[in-house]
Amino acid sequence: MALQSLGPDRRHASATGKPIALGDPPSDVGPGLLERRLHAWYARWLRPLLPRDIDQQRLKLVYFGWGYWPLLKLATLPLWGRVTLLVQFLRVDWHVLHAHRPNEIASVCQALAARRAQPGEVMVEAGCWNGGSSAKFSLICKLGGYRLHIYDSFEGVEPLGSEEKRQGHDFSGAYAAPEAVLHDTLRRFGDPSVCTVHTGWFRTTLARHPVPDPVRLAFMDCDSAKGTEEVLSGVAPRLTADGVVFSQDYHIASVRQVLCDPRTWRRLGMREPTITRLGGHLASLRTASA
Numbered sequence: 658m659a660l661q662s663l664g665p666d667r668r669h670a671s672a673t674g675k676p677i678a679l680g681d682p683p684s685d686v687g688p689g690l691l692e693r694r695l696h697a698w699y700a701r702w703l704r705p706l707l708p709r710d711i712d713q714q715r716l717k718l719v720y721f722g723w724g725y726w727p728l729l730k731l732a733t734l735p736l737w738g739r740v741t742l743l744v745q746f747l748r749v750d751w752h753v754l755h756a757h758r759p760n761e762i763a764s765v766c767q768a769l770a771a772r773r774a775q776p777g778e779v780m781v782e783a784g785c786w787n788g789g790s791s792a793k794f795s796l797i798c799k800l801g802g803y804r805l806h807i808y809d810s811f812e813g814v815e816p817l818g819s820e821e822k823r824q825g826h827d828f829s830g831a832y833a834a835p836e837a838v839l840h841d842t843l844r845r846f847g848d849p850s851v852c853t854v855h856t857g858w859f860r861t862t863l864a865r866h867p868v869p870d871p872v873r874l875a876f877m878d879c880d881s882a883k884g885t886e887e888v889l890s891g892v893a894p895r896l897t898a899d900g901v902v903f904s905q906d907y908h909i910a911s912v913r914q915v916l917c918d919p920r921t922w923r924r925l926g927m928r929e930p931t932i933t934r935l936g937g938h939l940a941s942l943r944t945a946s947a
């Protein structure tokens with residue numbers, strides 16, 4: 658567990674907010690000096706005092722919680738709605754072990770809340786673990802009139818092939834949580850009424866059965882290039898003109914390679930997207946027409 662994410666340790670890519678040229682995957686960029694120093698100090702003095710992951714996540718809120726700031730500026734929600742949302746998100750952070758940072762969730766929420774849903778439009782989340790991100794997304798979906806489709810194996814990260822393993826980022830089998838945990842999290846902290854859960858490996862769900870509804874936003878968090886491609890094949894054909902895809906795995910070299918390879922988009926029959934690296938591990942992908 659490290660300071661970089663609220664949940665379990667994942668390598669960090671710094672935020673630039675600058676669009677990235679396709680065909681030229683950027684190399685991973687580590688955290689800045691201040692963050693590295695803070696992390697070293699945290700790992701030496703505080704982490705040993707907090708053996709439970711959830712307690713470490715709670716402590717990190719002091720530093721990362723400010724990342725929710727953009728939620729308070731969501732123009733499409735009344736002030737009271739924004740404050741309520743912030744409190745609900747903090748409750749999730751307090752109670753549910755997850756693998757994201759507040760600023761990452763805030764960026765996704767900002768994009769979704771830019772407008773209300775047209776009839777039938779949905780959000781897709783691919784990779785939910787304990788449902789911490791799903792609960793937050795269900796709340797913002799409810800406010801905006803979207804349904805949330807959640808896809809997961811509930812068996813953890815699919816074991817990587819040898820090629821991906823060679824690239825050095827192997828979370829095979831990590832983040833396994835029973836489906837019942839997701840439902841419990843949604844019931845206690847989110848809004849299950851807007852959620853549909855699809856159980857199975859992405860190769861048998863999204864890759865075989867693309868989402869039937871118009872997809873306004875997709876959030877991919879599966880820690881593998883293969884999984885990312887499978888998710889894309891199921892959501893890309895259904896993206897709305899202003900649809901946006903987020904990858905929470907942009908710190909992983911093999912995932913960056915897939916996303917920055919023009920052949921990926923040719924295979925999907927799509928225009929190449931503009932990729933923008935955001936805070937933490939997050940990048941957004943928007944097609945040229947968006």
Ligand SMILES: C[S@@+](CC[C@H](N)C(=O)[O-])C[C@H]1O[C@@H](n2cnc3c(N)ncnc32)[C@H](O)[C@@H]1O
Pocket residue numbers: 664754755756757783784785786787788789790808809810811812813814815831832833834857858859860878879880881884
């Ligand atoms: C890093 S966790 C998701 C974390 C969650 N989004 C959060 O913020 O707490 C990755 C999830 O992806 C799922 N997963 C990984 N590869 C998958 C695949 N090929 N098919 C289905 N689910 C997969 C795992 O079961 C796990 O729940």
